[in-house]
Amino acid sequence: MKDSGENYGFFSSMLLMLETSVPFMAIRRGVMSAIPLVMTGAIALALRFLPIDAYQHFIKHSFGGVFEKIFILMQNGTQDVIALVLVSAIAHAYGSVKNETLEEKLSPAIVSLTALSCFILFQFVGSDRPLITLMGNTRVAAAIVTALISSALFVWIWERKPLGVSAYSADSFSFHTASLTSLFPSISTIAIFAVAAVLHREMPILFRPDGWVAAMYSDLVVKGPTLGSAIIFMFLAQLMWCFGIHGPNVLEAVAQDLFVPAVQINQGLVASGLAPTQIFSKAFLDAFVLMGGSGSTLCLMAAILLFSKSRSQRRLMKLSTIPSLLNMNELILFGVPIVFNPIYFIPFTLVPVLFILTSYFAVANGLVPVTVNHVEWTTPIFISGYVATGSVMGSLLQAFNLVLGTLCYLPFFLLGGSSQKKKNSRVLEKAYDIIKENPAYLSLREDSETVSFLRFLALDLENALAQDKLQMYYQPQVDEEGRVLGVEALLRWSHESYGFIAPQLVIRLAESVGMIRKLGYWIIEKVCIDVVRIKEAGRGDIVFSINVSPVQLEDRHFAQTLLTLLEMHSVTPSSIIIEITEESALSNSPILIEQLETLVKRGMKLAMDDFGLGHTSLKYMRDYPFDTVKIDGSIVREVVREKKNADIISAIVSLGRTMSFTVVAEYVEDEEQFEALRSLGCVQYQGYLFGKPAPFEDTLDIVLGIGRAPRAILTPATP
Secondary structure, X not given: OHHHHHHHHHHHHHHHHHHOOHHHHHHHHHXXXXXXXXXXXXXXHHHHOOOOHHHHHHHHHHHHHHHHHHHHHHHHOOHHHHHHHHHHXXXXXXXXXXXOOOOOOOOHHXXXXXXXXXXXXXXXXXXXXXXXXXXXXXXXXXXXXXXXXXXXXXXXXXXXXXXXXXXXXXXXXXXXXXXXXXXXXXXXXXXXXXXXXXXXXXXXXXXXXXXXXXXHHHHHOOOOOOHHHHHHHHHHHHHHHHOOOOHHHHOXXXXXXXOHHHHHHHHHHHHOOOOOOOOOOHHHHHHHOOOOOHHHOXXXXXXXXXXXXXHHHHHHHHHHHHHHHOOOOXXXXXXXXXXXXXXXXXXXXXXXXXXXXXXXXXXXXXXXXXXOOOOOOOOXXXXXXXXXXXOHHHHHHHHHHHHHHXXXXXXXXXXXXXXXXXXXXXXXXXXXXXXXXXXXXXXOXXXXXXXXXXXXXXXXXXXXXHOOOOEXXXXXXXXXXXXXXXXXXXXXXXXOOOXXXXXXXXXXXXXXXOOHHHHXXXXXXXXXXXXXXXXXXXXXXXXXXXXXXXXXXXXXXXXXXXXXHHHHOOOOHHHEEEEEOHHHHHHOOHHHHHHHHHHHHOOOEEXXXXXXXXXXXXXXXXXXXXXXXXXXXXXXXXXXXOHHHHHHHHHXXXXXXXXXXXXXXXXXXXXXXXXXXXXXXXXXXXXXXXXXXXXXXHHHHHHHOOOOOOOXXXXXXXO
């Protein structure tokens, strides 16, 4: 078992390395960026060939057939040049990925244009066909290979700076440096591809790998479209997708030669009064096997929608519904993900093979008619089964396969959910590291595994807020005799999969996706409700401290909205303390100052959180009317061991007496710290020694002196 576990771990590690490699990331980003065009072309194709006689007559004959012409043009501008789109998108993504690790940045646009030139010259050499005919589905494999090789070659040459021009040149032509540094790499890359194109034409045996594939495949399928050839074709096409290669497009030429003529043969036999004999046709594969696209992923979508508890996964499936019904599944392949995911290798490759067997059994035994009509691959499930066979039995076979495939995908989906949860937990730790490095800012604009996870987490946060699944916890603030004077309101989010999410990450996520104002007002309203509850319990003297995001303070309507909420709940402004950090005060914007002044005039108090003794902290104490400062936890924690920290705290306490503001020592965790702080003149405290953050009911018990209280909380204050 140990050897098996080690082998699996090694295999998983290798796949992870492959998944995070530059070529794979470039393919993934490039394909994802091309999805809008792919979907546009597929929708145009589906609308053009929708198998409804009245509809077909309308688009072909109404207004001179203008609707059909529109659909044809949309298809020409998307699917018919999909190889051109992909080579540009993948090469651009390659340059962008490399820029994440390069000190001097190259131009992804020039990398993309260079790859485009390489692809065109390579496709055009030795061909008498119009160039536009060499840019469709059958050239996707060549587009991917060309994009990766040309981009890698360009970057390799660029990094060596053959012309000695730096990307950060400070001469008078510095605005041209991107073009200058790319000049030699671009020329060299295109020249190398031109040489390769000539060799490709003059020596096809050595330089045409597609010829090797075709030769090997022709040996396997020499008998034509049989059960064996269908299984081999389908297995290879799905296996390629597992590694990020669009298998059906790579093997499109093979499919055209092997399976497309079968429908024409059947139609000829029917026209002659004979029974159709060709079971395995392209219509057969598209209708009964590739339901939802490669891997029969419509079945995986059904499993997720029926059994997944993950909001982000369910939202991804809902977004993928229309594309999947049109048999386009790139969103699922790269979103779940399936590509480079060993857990889904088995069902993704074998479920289509299973469908070939079940469908063959049904047709061979006369349960379902042989396919006699051509069906576009974008035709939705059930419609395609009926049109291909001319019988409702075709649709029933699709329904049977859909249920069977869903059951086959289900155990792997459950296993994948468990594995993904562990992986996401590791990614969450990386997110916490990002917050530690830069507590004030979080960007979700990058394209990385961590940021992608955080985007989904932000969607979960939005849903949690909408369903009122967030909670407010409160931590007591006491005097030296242990009497509770106030509480700090702290946001808590218990995620259904990852447990409690760090509040700082929650706030940064809300700021990044533009929901901080909505979240901030939700917090204020919850606090107002609890202020009323604690007043009704006989402790109307308790003051509630609320942390306010700097983003919210920049809202011109913040002060008025806050005061309106207080009035709605009959809460006096003096019951609330607004805590802001040095980060907030740092902006010093007119809007922020105006909001704070409005609140102070109405009787609300201000507190400076994480106060130090630097120049900026003192400056803010001079410029803002703070009533309270909370000493930075890093200073309090080391007060016993570091004399400098004790001196700083003593100075802050002395400054508080002089300037008439209250000093609160946070993060007080043990008796030794408490005694040291009290000897320095501190009179208010907050920390685990006096109470951990807790739900309102538990905090109320401590405030009233009837719950289990930590060491210092001995007696309730007199109201």
